Amino acid sequence: MKRRSFIAGLAGAGLMLALAGCGFQLRGTGPGSTLTLGELALESADGPTSALTRQVTQELNSAGVTLNDQAPLRLNLGSEEFLERELTFGDAGTQERQLTLTVPWSLQRVDDGAYLASQESVVVSGTFYTSSDQLLTRDDAREALKDELHQEAARRLIDRLQTFQPDSAGTVHASSTASSS
Template sequence: MQRRRFLHLTLAAGAGLALSGCGFRLRGLDASTVSLDSIALVAADTDLTPAVQAALESADTAIRDDAPLRLNLGGESFRESRRTFGSAASREIEMTLTAPFSVQRQRDNAYLLDQQQLEVSTNFSISDDNLLAQDDIREEARQELRQEAARRLLDRLRALDNQPAS
């Protein structure tokens, strides 16, 4: 039980350090809202979709079918790779989430962002001594990656909103 708690605290501390060192936050460019009033969402039926919906709604962006822009969100995929090798009982693993997306204008179906990829990664450690906790640690990492992917998607939408309208 102590190892599991240690792993959770390690993951939380690592995420906190990564976010606190982000230059964009330090410069004040981490605005929490997208200035889009509304957007249409066409998304695959994956666990990433509710995370994106929640992020848009928390940024005061309504999800409506008649919005001027449409966000097309593809399915999520996860990839794992070992970061440490050998016969050690503890392994560090890098997990990467990728998801395709595009943004179109509704009136003429013109792509403002065509065939883009969201890609986020995290590292975590698992131990062969505690096999029951491995699934929980992996699922926790997946949830963190989904939330980070939703935040990065909002950043891309924010950058899109700052471009002149065509």
């Protein structure tokens, strides 16, 4: 039994080294977890008190970004849009439903109004289960999933903003590894 534990531990250590060697890191850890933009102005179509705006504000603060209305760059958040569709059809007792959140966004220079990123969108989705005889539970499950989708959309937005780097003169531009989605 002792030999089996040793081999399992050795295999686990080897896997960790292999993952570290290929650049794997958990989201929110490592050098990529901070944005180099410094400060941003945040404009949200849904207002400063919306759940998405609060979540994006929290993620930006966690990434080291100061929110300031006088900042040289403005992050514009469009109106969030939820789409719900039923995945399970028929009279089955439990039904699976999918909720998709789409958030349009853009990054704009304040001084000349030029867009560094225009008409981009973050799209996240998840599923929840309901039963026709438990309507209150369905509403609770939907709201819990909405909260999760707001968090995931904010994280993905931060991931997208990491592609924008200031150069030595302080001008922000998209790095060559920027992905469009």
